[in-house]
Amino acid sequence: MSVAEQEAVGAARFDLAAGELLGKARVQPALRQQFDGGAALHDPGPRLHGEDHVGAEDGGEPLRRRTMESVTISGPTHTLIQLTDLHLVAEGDSLPGGVDTAALLGRALQAVAGAAVGPDGAGPSALVFTGDLTEHGRPEEYRRLRAIVEPAAERLGAPVVLTAGNHDDRAALRQHLLGEPPSPEPFDHVVRLGALRIVVLDSTVPGYAHGALRPGQLAWLRAQLAEPAPAGTVLALHHPPLPSASPLAASIRLVHPEELGAAILGTDVRLVLAGHTHVASAGTLGGIPVWTGGPLATTVDGLAPGATLRTLGAPSVSRIDLFTDGLLTTSVPIAAEVVADVPGEEMEPRLAALREAAGVD
Numbered sequence: 001m002s003v004a005e006q007e008a009v010g011a012a013r014f015d016l017a018a019g020e021l022l023g024k025a026r027v028q029p030a031l032r033q034q035f036d037g038g039a040a041l042h043d044p045g046p047r048l049h050g051e052d053h054v055g056a057e058d059g060g061e062p063l064r065r066r067t068m069e070s071v072t073i074s075g076p077t078h079t080l081i082q083l084t085d086l087h088l089v090a091e092g093d094s095l096p097g098g099v100d101t102a103a104l105l106g107r108a109l110q111a112v113a114g115a116a117v118g119p120d121g122a123g124p125s126a127l128v129f130t131g132d133l134t135e136h137g138r139p140e141e142y143r144r145l146r147a148i149v150e151p152a153a154e155r156l157g158a159p160v161v162l163t164a165g166n167h168d169d170r171a172a173l174r175q176h177l178l179g180e181p182p183s184p185e186p187f188d189h190v191v192r193l194g195a196l197r198i199v200v201l202d203s204t205v206p207g208y209a210h211g212a213l214r215p216g217q218l219a220w221l222r223a224q225l226a227e228p229a230p231a232g233t234v235l236a237l238h239h240p241p242l243p244s245a246s247p248l249a250a251s252i253r254l255v256h257p258e259e260l261g262a263a264i265l266g267t268d269v270r271l272v273l274a275g276h277t278h279v280a281s282a283g284t285l286g287g288i289p290v291w292t293g294g295p296l297a298t299t300v301d302g303l304a305p306g307a308t309l310r311t312l313g314a315p316s317v318s319r320i321d322l323f324t325d326g327l328l329t330t331s332v333p334i335a336a337e338v339v340a341d342v343p344g345e346e347m348e349p350r351l352a353a354l355r356e357a358a359g360v361d
């Protein structure tokens with residue numbers, strides 16, 4: 001066995017020991033609020049109204065044992081591919097820095113097409129776009145976006161879920177991307193993916209860069225969430241209800257995030273998906289995981305000093321795996337340099353040896 005394999009087996013043994021130490025008792029939903037730090041990587045899964053209490057059905061297992069049980073190794077029930085902050089421009093235009101976001105979008109969709117994700121590796125359950133689809137909100141930008149995304153989604157057999165961002169124009173989006181009447185009303189809607197529900201909220205304020213939700217939108221959200229979905233709900237909006245490592249993003253954040261938190265507390269919302277900040281980050285809102293996907297356009301350097309705005313060429317998409325009793329969000333670089341590419345048929349026997357050593361399927 002090579003040194004690398006020995007190290008991997010050693011790591012696997014450590015994980016197994018930790019699993020045995022922490023046990024396999026079931027997590028109670030309300031415990032998510034007591035363990036915010038890890039909530040973005042494992043939630044207790046779909047919940048029903050009225051279940052938010054710390055139960056004692058399991059005879060009072062220690063808290064640490066119950067929290068670790070939600071880390072699942074079974075296959076996902078749904079896999080969402082999140083693409084955000086494309087800032088697509090019309091043909092012949094380019095973003096500052098010369099970023100060709102149409103080419104990056106093509107690369108991203110190509111990568112998704114080659115991936116065996118989703119239940120049984122059958123492909124993604126949906127492509128979820130969380131806003132700033134275009135740079136200027138112009139008709140020709142939406143038509144270009146449609147020409148790129150529509151055939152790719154058809155080949156994947158994956159529905160497309162769209163969210164408006166502050167660079168978008170509601171009326172132009174509806175008319176030129178969806179072929180609908182050009183209404184300027186908030187682009188709020190619900191998409192069902194089998195048992196899973198995606199609720200899309202329009203957090204944009206026309207003419208401004210910051211985000212806000214009107215009282216009518218929050219009332220609409222509460223009405224939608226009054227009935228839980230069998231596999232729970234993912235809430236998508238452009239402006240994340242979180243602080244940001246980017247001073248620019250923090251200056252154009254969602255105002256009054258606590259109102260959104262109050263609207264989803266105690267509902268079946270399992271995850272909030274957002275974009276806007278151009279920095280991949282995870283946090284929680286009232287204990288519910290919030291994932292801000294990394295952008296396809298320029299990434300903001302989260303360690304730049306002071307108010308410095310330093311942008312990086314580090315495009316990514318996010319892969320959101322939803323399990324029966326948990327979830328996993330993964331940021332995947334696009335167009336990055338490949339430093340190793342070991343074929344699956346060569347890796348499989350090595351992985352089998354590691355699984356055997358770890359005692360896992």
Ligand SMILES: [Fe+2]
Nearest residue numbers: 085132276278
């Ligand atoms: Fe953006």
Ligand SMILES: [Fe+2]
Nearest residue numbers: 132165166276
């Ligand atoms: Fe934005």
